[in-house]
Amino acid sequence: MMNRIAISILPLLTMLIWSTNSMAQGPSRAEFMASSCLVCHGQEAKGALKIPPLNDLKVSDIKESMIGFKTGEERSTIMGIIAKDYSKEDIILLAEYIAALPD
């Protein structure tokens, strides 16, 4: 009896696991890192008062600015320090994620 229940439920259970798994994946590295940017730049990086939006920028704009902040070539108030410790790979991940946010 127990076996029959198990067999009849098995396909259902597999489906269930598949669907909950896909729902519970957790953030990508880019999403996790970008959650830091939103603390100042607002939800979906839409900006807040005089803090500029980022979601309307291109990948290359964000990448160039962040590298400019990191090297000190681009002037800023606090972005120079914030950009300093991101690797180039992480800057690219961030730029791609933020540029893809809805305008």
Place this chain on the structure above:
Amino acid sequence: MTIERRQFIQTLGATGLLASMSSTLGFSLSHAASGARVIVIGGGFGGTICAKYIRKFSPSTAVTLIEPKKNYFTCPGSNSVIANLRPMTHISHNYNKLGAEYGISVLHDKVSSIDSTTKIVTLKGGGIHNYDFLVLSPGIDFKSDTIEGYNPNDETFPHAWKAGEQTRLLRDQILSMDDGGTVIIAPPTRPFRAPPAPYERASLIAHYLSENKPRSKIIILDGNNDFSKQALFIQAWKKLYPGMIDWVGIKDHGGFSAVHTPYREIVTNSGNHFKGQVVNIIPPQEAGLIAIQSGLADDSGWCPVKPDTFESTIQKNIHVIGDSCQAGDMPKTGHAANAEGKICAAAIVASITGRPIMDITYNMSIYSLISPKYGISMSENYQMIDSRITKVSSASSSLKAKKKTRRKEAQYAAGWYKSITSDMFK
């Protein structure tokens, strides 16, 4: 996950079937279930973020947020209320969207006990709630009996270090003070919540006094011999409020021997009597009461945690974030609590899904207003080095910055407030 599915899992679980089948299929129960239940205690800068980001990162995880207040007043921004620059409504927020848009079950109640063995939280209102993961973000509480004659609950000397009614009380005292009166601000010895905030408070009160009661004075009786962004504050005070603010470090006043509330007086160990028409003692602090009562703090009064997950090193499956925890080099600020809330959320979701914890660089910025048009900031980056949250870089506003930059930073401070509170409540 729909209710039917959850019930389905529970039914299976009850027969023991799921457990036996899951091992056959090679995944763990917690992995499948996402019936994972998380309870977050405390709806401030850490708790709201942790609750919301668990739902964002893992929509199938059930999250309950327990916070007694229906309207939450933020400490950031409260100095502007005290200086009559903003109304109380500016710093007031509610939890409606966390329920309606993020599916968080928000319970306005107090916790009466936590049983870490059975994983049950009992509420004052009688509710009993099971958890798989528990997050405490209870902020700070005040140490009792630290200064003779002083009780943090005595409204004669409002601390205003938890925002709300206390903020209103201190503001009203400042507004009704005579021209020529003295305001005493007494920060405790570090560590305390929001390291630059006592000095921002002095600055903004000075702004109000210089416009309305210019013969008045402010004395800061500090529990420390130096303070956050000191050079920037001193420079700005000389410029904007010359002669109005006196700062006295603890080596010069020796600490407090007694407080005489009826005389509005502080007596120091050096034998001096300081009288103020308004006396704002910022009391010595420790982890929020529920964390202390649950045995999560060590002798320091703060809660030791694992730096990559914020799980307590004292009790498994209980995480402590925000001002209550010991977060390596991270200070006790709203922005730090925000970062900790996200790290903790990602770590809990990683544990549910069986994925590795991500190691990223994160940062914290804190703005202070000297006047509504004069802002300064400090920013720090952190990385995990040798299993410790380590400050890898930091910088403050330049001493040489021009007026235009100070104004810009004041505007950015307002933008930061708008964004971080949206991150929490919208």
